[in-house]
Amino acid sequence: MKEAVCYLLLVFLSSFAATVSLVACKQTYIVYMNAAHRTEAHPTHAHWYEAHLRSLSIDPARHLLYSYSAAVHGFAAVLHPEQLPLLRRHPAVLNVHPDPLLPLHTTRSPHFLGLSPWPPAPSSRSHSLDPAAAATDVVIGVLDTGVWPESPSFDDAGLPEVPSRWRGACEAGVDFPSSLCNRKLVGARSFGRGYRAAAGGGDADKPREEYASPRDRDGHGTHTASTAAGAPVANASLLGYASGVARGMAPGARVAVYKVCWTNGCYGSDILAGIDKAIEDGVDVLSLSLGGGSAPFSRDPVAVGAFSAVQRGIFVACSAGNSGPSRSSLTNTAPWITTVGAGTLDRDFPATVQLGNGERYAGLSLCSGAGLEDQMVPIVYGKGVQVGSNSSKFCMPGTVDPEQVKGKVVFCDRGINARVEKGQVVKEAGGVGMILANAAVNGEELVADSHLVPTVAVGAKSGDSIRDYVRTSSNPTAMLSFRGTVLGVQPSPVVAAFSSRGPNTVVPQLLKPDLIGPGVNILAAWSGSVGPTGLAKDERRSAFNIMSGTSMSCPHISGVAALLKAAHPDWSPSAIKSALMTTAYTDDNTGSPLVDGAGGSPATPWAYGSGHVDPQKALSPGLVYDIGTGDYLAFLCSLEYSTDHIQAISKSTNKTCSRRLPNPGNLNYPSFSVVFGRRSRRFVKYNRVLTNVGVSGSVYNVKVSGPPGVKVTVKPTKLIFNQVGQKLRYKVTFTSTKAGDPVDMAFGWITWSSEQHQVRITGSSRVKVGDPCLFSRHLIKTNVPASKSHQFSTTTLSILARWTQAGRRPRQRELLLPLTQLKGNMGGSSNVMPVISKIYCSSSPTTLTVRKRPHVINGGGFVVMNAGHGVVFVVEGCGILGVKGELALKDGDGGLILSISKRVASLGLLGLVSLDVDVVLSVSQGGIAQALSTRRRWSGYLTDFEGRKKSVFGLTDPKCPMSNAIRIHLESSGHGGGWDFQVHGSFVDRTCTIEDYSGDIVAQLGATDMVDGKELYQVTVQAGYDQAFIVGVLAVLDNIHGESTRC
Missing domain, CATH: 3.50.30.30 (Glucose Oxidase; domain 1)
Structure with a gap:
């Protein structure tokens, strides 16, 4: 009888565990489809997607969130991981990716940019951009947190009727009747299904927490929309500061708002839905002040949706991110996107x-x-x-x-x-x-x-x-x-310290960001639902607010692009981008090179791209570098993307790589980024094509300002354009002249000059040895000797090298604190708690900055930097062998510190059986089951030179948790309490602490105020505690919550 009871209990546990797993671990996935498989039996894409799900025994009424057709061919659905293999095997399915959560990247600007004053001077109208009279037929689509429609920045006084071609709508919702739209705010839609699915219903249904409508509770969307195209408002200020006329870059343009961001960020499924509808509605410009980490374009919903938008002639601008001044911290790096960094104004407080x-x-x-x-x-x-x-x-x-x-x-x-x-x-x-x-x-x-x-x-x-x-x-x-408020501040602009930097991690042969615009202390409209601090206890209300971030610089570029679109309706998105980049300036208002706000030294194109936007000069660039859809497809083929990935990005039904670029850097991009491969190959050749948008009979001569250590040869040196629209080609050869010598960054320019115009293209060269943080192995296919390697990137020509001898361990990076500072603190065990080594213990509290890496690089992971921006630890999500369930903790030079392995915990059920399963039964003293939870055991190992492993610490992963604090035990525990440390609070919200068994805080996490979102955060490790051990624990927590360490 006892055996029968135990058998029934096991069956019950197995069934219950499966139910818990299916319910608790469901999530949203974006599914990309090949439209060639759609038949006449399915009159619409939505009908086809629903039929496809039903064929897999998945109820679309319960699981389907969005059906896409304009931005991509595909859909978003809530699925369980166990349903994915069958879905992926279907021939119509190209790719399936989890729904990513992307963070937001969160007046004087028009005057600072040289746009006409308000009201405009009549004598200037024929010679410069007149925003008041321009762009009334242009619609800017803003994907953000919504809009506060009552703001005077969206007053439609003086605007003509809405263009008849406009197909958008004003969707009614909570506290948002459709009558709130007008001739300025021509469209407003809300997309929150991805957010609500992730939140299990979430705050989107609670008006006090978040409006289930296009209304903006946060303020961010109202700010960005009014920056791009806000109507002129006299006497605008924030509590008396920055007082004056506030208006957008294109005050005559129309605004269409697509609310895709909510209280915790912006889900990829919602973003794709917003882009999908914006394309159908007929927007001319898309502005997205959001983005996640660097990822392959096929896995980035912003990049995929933007590709289709650009195909339709829509200019797309995105913020670069607020993770500066760290190198390679960019987001939104696709070449069809204009990536915008941030600079200062000449205004201060x-x-x-x-x-x-x-x-x-x-x-x-x-x-x-x-x-x-x-x-x-x-x-x-x-x-x-x-x-x-x-x-x-x-x-x-x-x-x-x-x-x-x-x-x-x-x-x-x-x-x-x-x-x-x-x-x-x-x-x-x-x-x-x-x-x-x-x-x-x-x-x-x-x-x-x-x-x-x-x-x-x-x-x-x-x-x-x-x-x-x-x-x-x-x-x-x-x-x-x-x-x-003080005006005329010098020097200005200055590159913002928070503005994300290159070099580009996804494609090193592309220089990013593209350019910078005003993004520090920007005055713009604000939501009436929240005070200027955004804090719940801030009861103040203001119609305007001052904010900083690349979120603010992005709509500046979007608005200027709208003006160029109005002035040159026949220009392609790439032509507009080219005009903005080749006319940007790199000197401040003192005539000196742009300064980097992070340290006061001269900035480089990795920080500012081609320079700071100059709207007046962009109006008449003379020549442009144009790029068509076929060029982008050839570029994708040169990245060795699979056919399925390219079809998913481009919506092509039968795309093959019959044409590919010899090198990704051969894309006709208005900047250069050169990569030197093998040491024996010391030169790189690129082609470019210029289109004349100036006057016929123009003659251009080239001038080269090359970087030290690189010879730049341009052929021909003269271009004669006999007619407008004519295209002429030139070739550039970059030759390294410092074979084998370590060189630092170097930058240069190539300028084509005529009597009327100067068309400057920036280039950066860089030689980098074995840095997994920068280059993806599936993208770079050069045969590099084991001892040395080179890579060269551009916008202005930059070079960097680090050399190691084959067979020797790389030299140890400088420790977090010099060892001399630790002497005197190492004698007593009460002062130092080494888990891995004393060298990772500091004599004072140390704040480290953690930055995520793209998943294409060794499974993602993150880098950890000290206060001087030096990388002191690196975590790789696929371990040292590139396998799932293995993490590797390395020092700043790539030396292995710790291997971290995951295994399923062994289950002893009531002392009767022992099974390797994912379920653990927690039994109270009375023998009653308290909870079921999935548990996996993580262990950290030191490895000696002979490959022998020594266990250092272990913790248990409460997968789909119904648990309290996560507890960690050390193999060399001295207090006998069964555990040594525990994690309290929310790792996801960056509010957790790591405490020892006596309750003292060992380490504290917190979101850095340099960035919105979770891509960058800080951890403060108290004096005497092992920083490497703390980073190892963070690596496990990151993997448990499915963030960056996914192999």
Whole structure:
């Protein structure tokens, strides 16, 4: 009888586990289809997709989210992983990918860009862009968080009737009647099925949390839409700052809003649905201030949808990302997308911190109301007023003591949590003001925020001095004063420190970003649903807000593109891009080269691409580099993409690679990026074709400014265009003249000049040895000797090399802190907790920055950087052997530190059986089953030179969790408690901590304030704890939650 009971229990457990697995682990997938398999029996694509799902016993009424036809051939559906093999085997299915979550990349601009003033001067209309009279037939589609339609920026006064060709609609929804659209806001739609599916119903159905309509609760979408095409609004400001006429780049253009982003980001399925409908509606320009990590184009919904848009003649601009100043941090790198970085304006909001010792420090502030300039006020350092937490220096919630803060100014370090949240923490603790100091990674660049308390933001250097004063003075005091708005700031523009950088990881032969535009402290319209900080407790309301990010620079370029589209309706999207890039400038308003805001040194094309946009010059570029659909397909073939991938991207039914480029860099792109392969091959040849859009009879002569160590030869050196529209070809040969010598970055230009025009193309050259962070093995197919390799990329010509001798271990990278600083802290075990090695323990708390890598590179993973931007750890998602379930932790030079393996836990069921299964039964003392959870065992191993493994730590993965904290045990545990560390909080939200068995916080995660989303975050490791061990734990958490370490 007991055997029967046990058998029944096992059957029940197996059945219940299968049910739990099917329900809890479902997710949304995007399925790309080959339309050649669609027959006449299916009158529409939607009908065909539904029939296809039914043939696989999948109910489309329950599982189908979207049917796509314009952007791609395919659909989005909620499926279980067990249903995927059968789906993928169907001949009509090209590709199936999980639905990615992409983050948002979150006035003076028109005047700064040289656009006509408002109202425009009549004498200037025939010689320059007149935005007021232009682009009334152009529709800009904005994919973002929606729109606040009542904003005066969407007033349609003076606009003619909506173009008859427009096919869009104004969809009614929660607090959004269709009557809110007008001649300015010509369309508004909402796409939230992917978001709701991921949220299990989610906040999209709760108006207080998120409007289930095109209405914008966040403010980001309203800001970007009005930046692109907002109507002129006089006396606009944020609480008196940046006062003046606020208008978009193309105030005469129409706006169509597609809400695809929600409280936690933007799902790929929703983005594709938005692009799909925007194409059908008839937009002329698409603006997307969002993006994820770098990925192959076939797996990137933005790249795939944008391809079809460009095929239809739609210009597509996307933000580059806010993960700078780290190298290779770009997103949206497809060549048919215009990738936009960020720079500053010549406007500032200066403030001053005066200390009790008489020292004064310049800063930035958007303080509203009374300041703190009448008297000296006591000042405290957040770290010195903590309440049971080591995170008080960052002024995180619940970390500062109100009794010590009340009535004082609090000095807070930037990092971990949002900047505006720090001000809220200070206010709630009774503080009267805040000084917010940049971390070293932020440099001296200051970003304006409208804090809840009077606040001055200061650079890293000033912050160090103020911090030292507060720590050493017996009675530290400070006075904060504010100077309002100042114009004509020099130098400007400056490349924003947060703006993502090249080189391009997906295709090294393409220089990205393409160019930069204004993206720092931009005034634009705002949602009436939220205060300027975006915090729930901010009860202030403003019709306008000041924001920073490549999210802000992207709509600047979108608006300028609309003006060019109106002036040259026959230009292709690539011609518009070429005009923007070849006329961009690289000198600031002092006549000096553009400066990098991250460190104050001259910026490079990896930061600014071809330069800063110049709308007036872009109107008449003289020559353009045009690219057609066939050219893009030949480019994809040169990347060795499979036929299925190319068909999925292009919607082709029978595309074969009958034509391919000899090198991806041979795409007719308006910049160069050269890759040197084998050492024996020291030259690269590219072809380019120029189209005359100027006047007939134009004669152009070439001028080359090559990089050091590279000889650049152009043939012919003269081009004569007899007529408008004529195309002429030239060839460029790049020859390395420093064979075998290590060289740093180098950049150059090729300029074609006539009497009327200068057409400049930027190039970068780069030689890089064995860096898996930069180049995907399936893209680069050069035969490189084991000892040395070279690679060369461009926009302005840059070169970098690192050399190692074959058979020798690469030299050890400089440790997080010099060993001399650790002496004296290594003697007692109470000060140091080495798990892997003492060399990874620091004598003081250390904040590291974690940045995800694209999945095409060794399974993705992430890199970990110190305050000086140096890479100190690398995590690879496919281990050292390239297999699933294996992770590799390496040092900054690629030396293996730790191997991390996953295996299914062994299950002992009531002491009767032991099976290798995915289900673990947790039994209470009374013998009643408490919960079922999937569990997999992770172990970290050290490997010696003979290949022998030594286990260091282990933890259990509560897959589809119904569990509490994740616990970690060390193999050399000394306290006998069964576990040594545990993870509390949400890794996904970057709010978790790692604590030891006594409850002390060992490491704290937090989202960096340099980027929206999860692509970049920070971890602070306390003094004495092993940083390599902490990074190893993060690698496992990343894999558990299916983020970047997917093999």
